[in-house]
């Protein structure tokens with residue numbers, strides 16, 4: 356007889372989430388799939404809500420992995436999971452809402468890169484997040500500014516919209532190529548293309564470096580190049596560098612505790628929105 360499917364302890368069943376949460380508005384212009392801003396009726400706390408239609412066991416497996424990672428990896432620099440429900444054939448994921456949004460959108464909205472002080476602070480917070488994830492044997496695999504969220508209090512939280520969104524929208528088959536190439540470490544490309552050399556957590560550190568260049572220049576290196584050509588270039592070239600290295604001071608992560616720089620950025624970004 357079939358072993359009873361071990362139900363995911365992090366997912367609440369047979370409870371209508373809308374009895375506990377109000378949907379406030381749509382998040383992003385559908386860029387992330389169906390993601391909403393929600394508010395808890397009792398605590399008034401805000402959440403980012405993603406609803407995903409679960410059509411089969413495979414989908415449930417995929418998203419259970421994500422929920423287990425989020426439930427196990429509780430850290431101030433990793434986006435937190437409030438709760439998850441399976442209701443009406445859909446998986447409902449409520450995550451802590453970060454009011455500042457993602458850093459790539461902030462740079463695009465303000466039409467300027469981050470300052471050195473902002474980069475220094477964000478870099479330190481991302482190193483702390485990655486150290487935590489790697490100690491929990493989680494390799495992020497898609498580190499980029501678009502996966503770095505900031506709160507109105509100036510906290511920096513690592514998220515990952517790519518994989519799950521990709522699965523939920525395109526129902527990508529497991530063995531197809533995953534992740535945007537610009538930030539990919541050479542060994543990841545090798546693994547993704549040759550499917551044999553296993554890569555390890557150090558791939559996230561390469562992508563962190565590419566993300567620092569992205570913070571400094573708004574775009575990662577090779578952004579204007581066709582993705583396929585980037586794969587070859589990353590593989591055969593030396594690691595990329597800043598366009599103007601002399602512009603940046605070198606003793607980099609030292610007095611990183613300075614939150615004010617990132618708070619200024621968020622105020623600018625929010626002021627920018629209020630003005631428009």
Ligand SMILES: COc1ccc(Nc2ncnc(-c3cccnc3Nc3cc(NC(=O)c4cccc(C(F)(F)F)c4)ccc3C)n2)cc1
Nearest residue numbers: 383387390403404405448450451452453454456513514515
């Ligand atoms: C456009 O303006 C805004 C304004 C505020 C926000 N704030 C915000 N705060 C929190 N989450 C989100 C979010 C936006 C779009 C899509 N998903 C979001 N969060 C989210 C993330 C996840 N999953 C992860 O972040 C995740 C998945 C696997 C691993 C990991 C990690 F390795 F980082 F732990 C993280 C699942 C479900 C949701 C709703 N968005 C976003 C856009």
